[in-house]
Amino acid sequence: MDSDSSPFVKTFKTSTQHYIYDVNSNALFQADEATCTVAEIWRKAIGRDELVGQLKHRFSARTIYKAIKDIQYWMDRGYLSSFRPKGLRFPLSHRQIRKELSSHVCQLILEITENCNLRCKYCVYGGTYQHFRMHRSADMSSSLALKALEFFYDHSGDEEKTSISFYGGEPLYNFSLIKRCVEFYEKKADHRNVSYNINTNGTLLKDEVVDFLVKHNILLRVSLDGPQDIHDANRCYRNGHGSFNTIIIKLDRIRKRYPEYYNHQVSICAVDGWPYNIFKRIKFFDRNDLFKGMSISVNGVRKFDTSYFKKFPYALSNDTGCYDPQDYIDQVLKGQVVSSALRGLFERTMTEIVKRYIDQPLKQYEYPNKICLLGSRRLFVDTKGRFQPCERFNNTIFIGDIENGFDYKEIYRLIDDYIRIS
DSSP states (O other): OOGGGSOOEEEEEOSSOEEEEETTTTEEEEEOHHHHHHHHHOOTTOOHHHHHHHHTTTSOHHHHHHHHHHHHHHHHTTOSOOOOOSEEOOSSOHHHHHHHHHHOOOEEEEEOBSOOSBOOTTOTTTTOBTTSOOOOOOBOOHHHHHHHHHHHHHTOTTOSSEEEEEESSSGGGGHHHHHHHHHHHHHHTTTSOEEEEEEEOSTTOOHHHHHHHHHTTOEEEEEOOSSHHHHHHHSBBTTSOBOHHHHHHHHHHHHHHOHHHHHHHEEEEEEEOSSOOHHHHHHHHHHOGGGTTOOEEEEEOOOSSBSHHHHSOGGGOSOOOOOOHHHHHHHHHTTOOOOHHHHHHHHHHHHHHHTOOOSOOOOSEEOOTTOOOTTTSOEEEOTTSBEESSTTSTTSOOOEETTTEEOHHHHHHHHHHHHHHO
C-alpha cells in the first residue's frame, strides 16, 4: 500500500502536550505520544502485530494497542481520512471573475499623496527597502480621484457594505482632496452603506480636520509606537525631532472635544521596531487612560528586502524577549477586561484558530492560500491612476488603470502564476 493510504495528518507537540491536526476536517485532537506516533505511520495494510514490532523499542504492546483503538475510534466517526486533493484551482472561471469585478468591489484605497512630513526609520518609503519608491511630492489630482470614485460606484453595486480608504504618504497632507472625495461620494451614493477610513501619523490633526472627520464619522487610525523614547526612536520629522508629544496632544484634544467619536472611531497602530521592547509598549498602553478600551494593533517591521535590521539589529536592544500569549489567554478565560495591547498582539491569530471551519472535507481541487480575487477585496489606485491588488504591491503589479478599467488578461495571468507557484 502506498504512503497516501495513511491519514492526512500533522502531529506536533508543545512543552506539555501532543496533538494530531487532521487536515481534512481541520480538527485538532489532543493525544499521547504513542497515538501521535501511530497516526504518522498508520497504513491500512499494516497489522497490529507489525505496528508493535516497529514501535516496541519505544512503547509497550499495550500502549500501542490502545493507540490503535483510539485512532480507529476517530476513523469510524469520519476523521483521520487519507484523502488528499489532486491540486489547487481558483474557484471562479474567467466569466465569473468578470461578473464579480463588475459589481462586487468592496473597498477602494486612494493614494491621495506620496508626500509625508515624517521620515520614519522603518517606513517602506524611507530608503531601506530595495523595491519601494522613496518619499516624493506627487499628489493625486482631483479629476483622477473623482474618476476612481465613479469607477468604484459602478463596480460595487451588489455589495451590502463598502469602504473607501485614504492612503499616503501622509494622507492628511492632501486633506482638501479627502474632503472633496467624501462630499462627492456621499451625494452620489447616499443610499449605499459606505464607510470611510484614514491611516495617519497623527501630526496634522488640526481642529478643522477633526471637525470634518467627526461630522462624517470617518474611522481614524493613528500611528503611535508606545512611550516617547520608543516612539521617537523611529517616528521622527525630517529634522530628526520626534513626533510623540505632537500626537499625544492631538489625541487628548480629540478626546476632550469629541469623547463619543474618540471612544468608537479612533484606534492605534503600533510598530514594534527598534528598540525592541514589547513589554514596555504593552505597559505604556495599558496604564495610560488615553488608550483605555481602545483598539490597538501591534505589528512588526516588514522583514523582507530591507537594510533596517542591519542598522538596528536585535542585539542592540536591552530586551529582545517575546510576549507570552498565555497572558492574553488567561485574561480571556477568567473573564477579565483584556489588555487592549495584548488583544492587538494576539486576538486576530487566536480568533482565526478558534473560529476555523471544522468538518468541511477537502475537495478534489482546493482554493490556494486564501488568494483574493485581485481588485475585488482591496482595489488600490495610485497617484497616477494605476490599479493594484492592494496597497502592499508598491508599483510592482498592475491590474488596470482608471482610463481603461480592469486588465482581465493580466488578472487571469497573475492568478494562474500564483497557483502554479503555490
